[in-house]
Amino acid sequence: MKKLLLLFSAIILAGVLSACGGTDSSSGSEGKIDKLVFADAGWNSIKVHNSIAQKIIEEGYGIETEVTAGSTAATLQGFIEGDIDVYMEIWTDNTKKVYEEAIEAGDIVKTSVNFDDNVQGLYVPTYVIEGDEERGIEPMAPDLKTVEDLKKYPELFADPAEPDKGRLINAPSGWAVEKTITQKMETYGLNDTFVNFKPGSDAAIVASLTDAYNAGEPWVGYYWSPTAVTAKYDLTLLQEPEFDQETWNKTKGTEFPPNDVVTAVHKDIPDAAPKVVEFLKNYETSSPLTEDALSYMESKEDISPEEAAIWWMKEHEDIWTSWVPDDVAKKVKGSME
DSSP states (O other), X not given: OHHHHHHHHHHHHHHHHHHTTSOOOSSSOOSSOXXXXXXXXXXXXXXXXXXXXXXXXXXXXXXXXXXXXXXHHHHHHHHHHTSOOEEEEEETTTTHHHHHHXXXXXXXXXXXXXXXXXXXXXXXXXXXXXXXXXXXXXXXXXXXXXXXXXXXXXTTTBOSSSTTSEEEEOOXXXXXXXXXXXXXXXXXXXXXXXXXXXXXXXXXXXXXXXXXXXXXXXXXXXXXXXXXXXXXXOEEEOBOOOOOHHHHHHHOOSSOOOOOEEEEEETTHHHHOHHHHHHHHTXXXXXXXXXXXXXXXXXXXXXXXXXXXXXXXXXXXXXXXXXXXXXXXXXHHHHTO
């Protein structure tokens, strides 16, 4: 009977260890979770940061990853509900209400500030204001300084479908910031003279800007940094009144507020993958570091975010290896040889 009891106890113990994934080594699979799902809300920097984190998690921690793509609203909702596990770029002020409610409710957990040196707003190519002697471009709107000044120049930015109005390129309608730009147009009195044009994607914004820039033509629209676009082209951010929280809340009639771009995980992940969460707590970059990868993508044809991530990790090995234990770093570096 004693032998049977010992055998029975051994079977139970083996089952418990199996259910918990056995040992919890820093470099192997954590065992409590087989796969982590990342959010892709549509812009290139989040794709690159996803790819960097995925490479480290897959090769260093032995956990499979995949990506769920969708609009900001859809991916955040999926994140809160647990269909998405990791978000590498939450622009916290652009999604302030949803983000703060989810944090307060404990649905998601902030892990780090990925970067906080970002800028966003309405841009024009600098040659629109100053001209470009080298390209033979004369200044088109030398007195254009502020967003409100756009009211003086609708004919300069003429909309092809409504040439008596200008075209202002907004963010795609699935992005949280689109509503902010729409509110700004109302606040600054631009709706009578400008078409609020909402492109279908980030790629559509870039294509319209690139075409205009290469032709030396006027263009005005929403963009942000860090991006390959702001790194590559000489653009001027149109001025707005200094940020004031009360005014911002009422009318959005100020410059964009400081915006921490954070990494976060669903509430279940700290228990399910604690060592991955420790890695994400150390994940910190900057706008220039992010633009390095984006500029590399821009400079080469058909470079994917995954390829840009590998290039970035080789260029900045000292940075990402500081986020993880030595044995994890060794495994990841070995996978890139």
